[in-house]
Amino acid sequence: DTEVTQTPKHLVMGMTNKKSLKCEQHMGHRAMYWYKQKAKKPPELMFVYSYEKLSINESVPSRFSPECPNSSLLNLHLHALQPEDSALYLCASRQRVGGTDYGYTFGSGTRLTVV
Amino acid sequence: EDQVTQSPEALRLQEGESSSLNCSYTVSGLRGLFWYRQDPGKGPEFLFTLYSAGEEKEKERLKATLTKKESFLHITAPKPEDSATYLCAVLDRGSTLGRLYFGRGTQLTVWP
Numbered sequence: 001d002t003e004v005t006q007t008p009k010h011l012v013m014g015m016t017n018k019k020s021l022k023c024e025q026h027m028g029h030r031a032m033y034w035y036k037q038k039a040k041k042p043p044e045l046m047f048v049y050s051y052e053k054l055s056i057n058e059s060v061p062s063r064f065s066p067e068c069p070n071s072s073l074l075n076l077h078l079h080a081l082q083p084e085d086s087a088l089y090l091c092a093s094r095q096r097v098g099g100t101d102y103g104y105t106f107g108s109g110t111r112l113t114v115v
Numbered sequence: 116e117d118q119v120t121q122s123p124e125a126l127r128l129q130e131g132e133s134s135s136l137n138c139s140y141t142v143s144g145l146r147g148l149f150w151y152r153q154d155p156g157k158g159p160e161f162l163f164t165l166y167s168a169g170e171e172k173e174k175e176r177l178k179a180t181l182t183k184k185e186s187f188l189h190i191t192a193p194k195p196e197d198s199a200t201y202l203c204a205v206l207d208r209g210s211t212l213g214r215l216y217f218g219r220g221t222q223l224t225v226w227p
Contacts, residue, residue, distance in 0.1 A: 042217035106158035
């Protein structure tokens with residue numbers, strides 16, 4: 001299995017809703033990432049988990065809450081979002097062997113629309 | 116200050132018309148430079164990793180090269196299915212947690 005799987009692919013939610021995005025990989029990668037990408041912009045880093053511990057939080061609003069239950073799963077809990085949070089949310093995992101970075105595998109993303 | 120700059124922002128090519136995309140970077144030490152292809156509404160698809168100046172990698176119609184300051188993605192005889200946004204990202208040697216710095220991408224359109 002060489003994929004990062006994200007669900008759902010599309011999500012529409014109201015500003016008072018609570019929802020979660022899920023990400024799963026079975027490649028044994030120990031670093032996982034959440035990125036946010038607005039239209040025609042590059043991905044922006046939100047969170048980094050390394051060995052299931054939150055290592056980077058890029059001052060993301062508290063209405064986004066990440067969780068890493070185990071080394072294969074990554075969740076992003078959403079609550080009281082704003083319309084400007086509408087974006088493509090990308091999960092990625094990183095393969096690093098013996099100090100060499102072989103690449104980052106991205107999921108296909110969740111297209112989030114906040115209404 | 117952008118650490119990764121890609122040019123051009125957009126490129127239109129006729130099928131079969133070869134060209135190159137540029138990615139220039141400014142980091143204290145390069146651990147790796149990555150090229151991705153991204154289709155609209157999809158996640159980035161990994162193409163290449165380059166580690167040191169002089170390195171080259173090829174895949175079908177694509178060839179990536181690296182110097183100390185920039186990387187080029189050469190597209191030979193492109194086809195319409197090569198149309199996508201091509202993203203360049205760098206990993207700084209000082210980053211222990213693998214933060215990627217992305218360029219803004221080059222939107223490539225290949226018309227028949």
